[in-house]
Amino acid sequence: MKALxxxxxxxLCGTEAMANKVFVSNERGNSVTVIDSDTWKVIDTFPAGNxxxxxxISPDGKELYVxxxxxxxxxxxxPDTYAELWTLPSGPDPxxxxxxxxxxxxxxxxxxxxxxxxxxxxxxxxLAEIPVGVEPEGMAISPDGGVLINTSETTNxxxxxxxxxxxxxxxxxxxxxxxxxxxxxxxxxxxxxxxIGGTVSVIDMxxxxxxxxxxxxxxxxxxxxxxxxxxxVRVTKDGAQxxxxxxPANRVAVIDGTTDEVTDYLLVGQRVWQMAFTPDEKFLVxxxxxxxxVSIIDVQRREAVVSVQVGEQPWGVVVAPD
Amino acid sequence: MLFFRTTAAVVxxxxxxxxxxxxxxxxxxxxxxxxxxxxxxxxxxxPVDDLGFAGAILATEDNQTTGAFTDTQYxxxxxxxxxxEAEAAMDALIADGIGxxxxxxxxxxxxxxxxxxxxxxxxxxxxxxxxxxxxxGCQANVLHVAPSHAMxxxxxxxxxxxxxWPRLFLIHGSHPEDMLLADAYRTSATKFGxxxxxxxxFADAGGARSTDTGHVQVQLQIPVFTxxxxxxxxxxxxxxxxxxxxHLPFRTWDPRPVTGSAGLRPxxxxxxxxxWGATQFQRRFEKLNRxxxxxxxxxxxxxxxxIGEAVTRTASADPATLRAYALSDQFELAAFKGQKVTFRPWxxxxxxxxxxxxxxxxxxxxxxxxYLHQVSPLxxxxxxxxxxxxxxxxx
Numbered sequence: 001m002k003a004l005x006x007x008x009x010x011x012l013c014g015t016e017a018m019a020n021k022v023f024v025s026n027e028r029g030n031s032v033t034v035i036d037s038d039t040w041k042v043i044d045t046f047p048a049g050n051x052x053x054x055x056x057i058s059p060d061g062k063e064l065y066v067x068x069x070x071x072x073x074x075x076x077x078x079p080d081t082y083a084e085l086w087t088l089p090s091g092p093d094p095x096x097x098x099x100x101x102x103x104x105x106x107x108x109x110x111x112x113x114x115x116x117x118x119x120x121x122x123x124x125x126x127l128a129e130i131p132v133g134v135e136p137e138g139m140a141i142s143p144d145g146g147v148l149i150n151t152s153e154t155t156n157x158x159x160x161x162x163x164x165x166x167x168x169x170x171x172x173x174x175x176x177x178x179x180x181x182x183x184x185x186x187x188x189x190x191x192x193x194x195x196i197g198g199t200v201s202v203i204d205m206x207x208x209x210x211x212x213x214x215x216x217x218x219x220x221x222x223x224x225x226x227x228x229x230x231x232x233v234r235v236t237k238d239g240a241q242x243x244x245x246x247x248p249a250n251r252v253a254v255i256d257g258t259t260d261e262v263t264d265y266l267l268v269g270q271r272v273w274q275m276a277f278t279p280d281e282k283f284l285v286x287x288x289x290x291x292x293x294v295s296i297i298d299v300q301r302r303e304a305v306v307s308v309q310v311g312e313q314p315w316g317v318v319v320a321p322d
Numbered sequence: 323m324l325f326f327r328t329t330a331a332v333v334x335x336x337x338x339x340x341x342x343x344x345x346x347x348x349x350x351x352x353x354x355x356x357x358x359x360x361x362x363x364x365x366x367x368x369p370v371d372d373l374g375f376a377g378a379i380l381a382t383e384d385n386q387t388t389g390a391f392t393d394t395q396y397x398x399x400x401x402x403x404x405x406x407e408a409e410a411a412m413d414a415l416i417a418d419g420i421g422x423x424x425x426x427x428x429x430x431x432x433x434x435x436x437x438x439x440x441x442x443x444x445x446x447x448x449x450x451x452x453x454x455x456x457x458x459g460c461q462a463n464v465l466h467v468a469p470s471h472a473m474x475x476x477x478x479x480x481x482x483x484x485x486x487w488p489r490l491f492l493i494h495g496s497h498p499e500d501m502l503l504a505d506a507y508r509t510s511a512t513k514f515g516x517x518x519x520x521x522x523x524f525a526d527a528g529g530a531r532s533t534d535t536g537h538v539q540v541q542l543q544i545p546v547f548t549x550x551x552x553x554x555x556x557x558x559x560x561x562x563x564x565x566x567x568x569h570l571p572f573r574t575w576d577p578r579p580v581t582g583s584a585g586l587r588p589x590x591x592x593x594x595x596x597x598w599g600a601t602q603f604q605r606r607f608e609k610l611n612r613x614x615x616x617x618x619x620x621x622x623x624x625x626x627x628x629i630g631e632a633v634t635r636t637a638s639a640d641p642a643t644l645r646a647y648a649l650s651d652q653f654e655l656a657a658f659k660g661q662k663v664t665f666r667p668w669x670x671x672x673x674x675x676x677x678x679x680x681x682x683x684x685x686x687x688x689x690x691x692x693y694l695h696q697v698s699p700l701x702x703x704x705x706x707x708x709x710x711x712x713x714x715x716x717x
Contacts, residue, residue, distance in 0.1 A: 093602060111602040112609070114387055133391065134384045135602055153599060153656065154627075155388040156634070171391040173634065177599075177656040196656040224699065226661045 020278060021079060021320040022285055024294055025052040025066055026311030032066060032077070033310040035285075037278050037319060040296055040306045046082040049075050054096040055316040059103045063121070064318070067094035067108070074108065074119070079320055089126055091117050096180075098139040098148075100163070107148055109136040116150050118166065128166045132159045140181035140190065142205075151178035151192060158192050158203065160210055170210050174201045180274075182233040182242075184257070189213075191242060193230035200230050200244055202260050214260045216244075223249050232274040236281055241299070243284055245272040252286055254302060268295035268304050276317045287314035343393040348385075348422075348639045350629055351399040351415045352378045352448075352622055353435070355408045355427035360526075363568040374426045374448060375400045376611040377619030381626035383610070388634055396630070405431060409438055416443055421641040424448050424467075424625045426618060428499075429455050436461045444641035446625040449618055452502060456669045456705060460712035465648060465670040467625040471506035473704035474588040477676035477688035478558070478581055479510040480702070484690045487555035488516045491578070493548075493570070496525045499562035507558055507582070519552040524566045544573035551576065559583040585680060588688070591620030592679040600658040624657055624672070631655050649715075660687065666701070669712035673700035 019038035025048060026033060032052060034044040049068030056065050057079060064077040067090065074088040074097065090097075091110035098107050105127055108117045116136055118128040133155025140149040141163070148161040156178060160170040175197025182191050183205075190203040190210065204213040218228040229247035235257065236242075242255040248271050254264040269288025272295070276285050284297040287310075294314055296306040354374055362368060370376075382398040389396055399420065403411045408427065412435050415423055422444045425432050429452030436445045440463070447455065447466045455461075456470050482488065490511060494504035504521075511518050524547065548557070548570075557574060559582040561567035567583035579585055593604060593614035607615045607623075615623075632644040632653065647653055649670065654662040659675040666673060678686045693702040701707075 092605070111599075112605055131390075134387045135599065152388075154384055155391070156631075156656075157388070157391060159391075168391075176654050176662055196662045197654060198662075224694075226699065 018279070018322050020322065022276070022278075022294075023055055023057070023064060023079070023318050023320070024285075024287060024310045024314045025055040025316040026313060027051055027053055027069075027289065027315040028313035029311030031311045032064075032082075033314070034082070035294070035308055035310070037283065037285075040308055042308065042310065044082065045311060046077070048077070049073070053315045054094065055318045056097065056099055057318050057320055058099065058121075059101070059321060061321045065097065065099070065106065065121075067097060069093050069095055074106070076121075086124065088119050088121065088124055089117070090119070091115065096137060096139050098141050100141060101143060101145045107139055107141065107150075109139050109150060111135050111137065111153075114152070116148070116161065130161055130166050130168065132161075132168065133157050133171075138178060138180040138192070140183055142183050142187045143185055144187060147187075147205075149181045149183075149190060149192075151181055153177045153179070156194075156197075158190070158201075158210075172201075172203060172210055172212060174212070175199045175215070179231050180233050182235055184235050184239040185237045186239060189239070189257075191233045191235065191244075193233050193244060195229045195231055195247065198225065198228050198230065200233065200242075200255070216255060216260055216262065218244075218246060218249075218253055218262060218265075220246075220249060220251055220265050223251070231272075232286070234275045234277060234284065236277070236299070243275060243297075245275055245286060247271055247273065248290075250288075252284075252297065264302055266297055266302060266304060268297070269293050269307065273314070274316045276319045278319050279322045285317050285319065287317050289313045289315060344633075344637045346392075346394040346633065346637070346639045347397065348389075348394060348629070348633050349397045349399070349420050350382075350422040350424065350626060351401065351420045352424045352426065352626075353408070353411055353415065354400070354402045355405055355425075355431050355435075356402055357405060357428065360563060360565065362564045363566075367564070370613065370616070371402075372611065373616060374424075374618045374622040375402075376607070376613070377615065377621070377623035378424070378626055380607050380610055380619075381623040381630065384623075385626065385630035385633075388630060392634060392637075394633060398626075408435060412438055421639075422446070422629055422644065424622055425450075426622065428452075432464070433459060433461070436464045439463065442641065444645050446628065448621040448625050453506065453705065456671050457711040460669050460714050462670075462714040463645075465625075465628070465645065465665060465672070467621050467628065467672050469590055469674060469676060470671060470704050471503055472509060473671075473674075474676060475503070475506040475510040476513065476703045477588045478586070478678065479507070479514045479516050480688045480690045480693055481586075481678055481686050482556060482581065483514050483516060484692070487579075489519045489553065489555045490516055491520045491522075491548075491551050491554035491557045492518045492560065493522050493524055493557060493566075494560035495563055495565050496523055497563045497565075500560050503560040503562045503583075507560055518558075519554050522547070522551075524561070526563070526565045540569050541573060544569055545575045548573075549575040554578060556581050557585075559585075586678055586685060587680070589617060589677045589679050590674065591615060591617045592677055592681065592684055594679060594682060595658070595677060595684045597684070598658050598660045603658050624655075624663070627655060627657070628672075661700075663700075664698075666707070668707045668710050668715050669705070670715060671704065673698060673703075675700065676703060 050070035054067035133152025138151035175194035270290035561583035
């Protein structure tokens, strides 16, 4: 797949940059936009079912998963041909999910039934349903695959689930409406964003029990505090930088991963929601739901360098692996 | 294309290993006082037996799901009584050891019930909009989850100003409640720079809510009633009791939009709302209760979620502790309205965005962009701290 992609743009630029496909789910457009990470041009758009939101790709880059919320299913597409391969059982209104680092199974937050559904992506069978708090939303998995995190938006907890036994081992109370969770690549820290609370909780994973070590707040001159609503969170592989999408504040916050202090706010499009790094982490792609575009942030320069028009109300984004 | 098989081997795993263990029993009650009221014009608005209680059941489920992780048990009592039995019902709940009561009653009844319950019982006002309850008549043991008249009328007038429709034709009913609502519209118009260019009263002449060919007469009556008004941009209807407003749209003499008690209405909740995760919330309610959610259901749900949140954060079921926490700057709650809701410490009123909807779609949400406030834009809705005459909440 990648060989086809490499040749032309790489020659033009005279660098070793790999071109990767960037897939953006358009919640209102009922489509997925495909962008080339080398030229930042839209190369294709394909229908993705009703209200596509959560989007991820298998580690081998061969299966693209899209939560088609209004179809109550997860649609699986071929990332090369964009043909729909099959669907997976998700329970009603799937929104966010996470793949095990090995590529199987898929853990889906099932908001209507207060469950996390575990689906085998090979056999398409439901392996388990794990009761969690009210309105499960954010999903994360530790790098070793041992600990699954679910955040429940109305209960306001991060639930820690043992992936071997499917038992909830710990519950940590965070601020209002926890939306998203993300581990550092060494698994020592977990960041949980609280949309309505306006904070990100840093949870220390090195002690006997997970404990909140810090709660990060946000402040932007000229922006009402009510609109500083943290949603998507991404951590660089070295753990040095944490990026937090601030929703209707139209900013992405940059946090120093050592001190967990906010160091910068990057202006992006309207209602910034989810984010994804390119594999080399040179760029961070962020979706702007209310301006129908994605901003491409140059991670080194810490600024949005390109904006790409996509479909209506972009929601999620994933970049294909090298 | 659909390959998956459902399997009988689905594992349903139990909850284990809760981090916090409160060992609490939280007992709350919802007391609904049912006055005999005229029936509404539309059969879609006919009363339902479980009004409010349906929201209470969902809130208790939500609280209990969280309670499973904190070893907290929630128990709910619901009572629907006529006005003459309300005091006895309150006495019985208190005698039974219940310290938190959500009250669905009119303003006067709420006032006397809160008096009777005394300072040891926390009352949550779920439905009474009267300004007096939040000002001169405020009581320290009452928290108001229901928005006040002024919050609702400010929400609508802000939108009309944003639309540049400042000339209002105010039509109010003849009941005391209608007068209070009309007063709130007059105050809001002054506050935001709208002008009431014409006012008329629609007298309640009694009679049945609907007859087989009633629309024939109404189609002739409403144009005559609205004929010859000063030039106006919109009609604002203040019809708290529901006698005439629903008949106004499409029948007025001048082709103008109707707002207020019909047409574009200020609402705490609407079954059409889908933003901010509301869809899941609507669906949970509908699955449980087999009907759509009404404003009173939402307000009772919200009242009990205030309690659930305060219990979770304080690890206490003591009414005084819960009240103090709710009024503190620590308290915040997500309520499917895009921003946190909190209490005004000076009179116990819940700050909340107000929806503007026509019953089919949510048209807008107030406060509108551009209405700023040094504490919270939500305080541009309703009586603010400098104007309040409430003196029971001082430290």
